[in-house]
Amino acid sequence: MTDAQQAQDKPTQPAEFDAGRVPKIAYNPVLVGQPALVTGANSGIGEAVALGLAQAGADVAVNYVTHPETAEEVAHKIEGFGRKAIVLKADVSKEDEVDAMYAAAIKEFGTLHISVSNAGLQQDSPLTSMTLQQWNTVIGVNLTGQFLCQRAAAREFLRRGVVKGVSLAAGKMICMSSVHQQIPWAGHVNYASSKGGILMMMQSMAQELAPHFVRVNAIGPGAIRTPINKPAWSTPDAYADLMTLVPYKRIGEPDDIAQAAVWLASDSADYVTGVTLFVDGGMTLYPGFATGG
Numbered sequence: 316m317t318d319a320q321q322a323q324d325k326p327t328q329p330a331e332f333d334a335g336r337v338p339k340i341a342y343n344p345v346l347v348g349q350p351a352l353v354t355g356a357n358s359g360i361g362e363a364v365a366l367g368l369a370q371a372g373a374d375v376a377v378n379y380v381t382h383p384e385t386a387e388e389v390a391h392k393i394e395g396f397g398r399k400a401i402v403l404k405a406d407v408s409k410e411d412e413v414d415a416m417y418a419a420a421i422k423e424f425g426t427l428h429i430s431v432s433n434a435g436l437q438q439d440s441p442l443t444s445m446t447l448q449q450w451n452t453v454i455g456v457n458l459t460g461q462f463l464c465q466r467a468a469a470r471e472f473l474r475r476g477v478v479k480g481v482s483l484a485a486g487k488m489i490c491m492s493s494v495h496q497q498i499p500w501a502g503h504v505n506y507a508s509s510k511g512g513i514l515m516m517m518q519s520m521a522q523e524l525a526p527h528f529v530r531v532n533a534i535g536p537g538a539i540r541t542p543i544n545k546p547a548w549s550t551p552d553a554y555a556d557l558m559t560l561v562p563y564k565r566i567g568e569p570d571d572i573a574q575a576a577v578w579l580a581s582d583s584a585d586y587v588t589g590v591t592l593f594v595d596g597g598m599t600l601y602p603g604f605a606t607g608g
């Protein structure tokens with residue numbers, strides 16, 4: 316790789332970005348004895364959530380589909396926090412691979428208490444040129460993948476039930492949604508549809524499972540600094556454009572989402588089920604209306 320390419324790959328810190336506004340909050344050990352599985356845990360938000368859960372005391376199954384070396388790095392970091400980690404390859408859109416992954420995690424840890432269906436991707440295109448394959452791939456990973464994972468988790472949570480002294484709930488599911496479960500997104504019809512689908516999937520599962528003491532919630536991230544949206548934050552111009560959509564005037568960091576996931580998974584959120592917690596610096600507040608309308 317040339318120096319020029321390397322410089323291009325390096326995130327440019329826009330002048331207006333103030334690192335002092337990024338929180339650095341330690342985790343409390345609220346998830347001890349509650350093994351977790353996180354999909355897409357070798358990058359971005361999934362990695363941060365896996366590390367956050369581990370710092371809060373959970374052993375963690377780290378799912379990946381490509382780049383095993385980065386999954387191993389996440390596992391080593393988890394072990395560095397004194398927790399157990401297992402690395403599991405599975406394409407979340409494949410039923411047999413998902414079922415085998417959950418079975419392996421349950422075998423390794425004895426059970427699971429927390430399931431975070433985070434894996435997701437974008438394949439953007441204007442509507443008229445969007446192929447059926449682009450539609451099916453995004454729905455297959457982002458929506459069907461979350462269904463397959465949380466169905467496998469539900470089976471284990473219902474089999475085992477509440478374990479007194481560990482958690483008040485029989486299990487906690489967290490679906491990684493997006494502000495685009497609510498905000499339409501031209502040029503991203505497949506992605507926005509997958510996230511809109513997660514809303515109803517999550518709420519219907521929450522309604523069905525609440526009497527079994529299983530809590531099901533979603534997180535709706537706004538713009539978070541990860542590889543999935545690098546073009547939107549990696550140059551000063553792009554960052555300035557992005558900030559027109561973010562009333563709180565900073566990009567979200569993966570740890571902002573991890574803090575929310577740990578809270579939702581903990582008994583502090585015991586009376587919370589069927590909600591989407593938007594972690595978006597106000598992106599869903601229709602910032603265009605602050606001065607217009």
Ligand SMILES: NC(=O)c1ccc[n+]([C@@H]2O[C@H](COP(=O)([O-])OP(=O)(O)OC[C@H]3O[C@@H](n4cnc5c(N)ncnc54)[C@H](O)[C@@H]3O)[C@@H](O)[C@H]2O)c1
Pocket residue numbers: 354355356357358359360361378379380381405406407408433434435436456491492493494535536537538539540541542543544
């Ligand atoms: N970054 C943001 O601004 C943002 C905003 C809203 C929602 N989200 C959501 O957060 C989640 C994580 O995204 P991210 O920003 O960390 O992006 P990312 O690209 O860094 O991570 C996505 C992860 O999903 C994995 N993945 C993709 N297809 C998979 C498959 N078939 N099976 C298993 N794993 C697969 C990738 O390998 C990667 O580990 C996604 O669901 C995304 O839609 C992100």
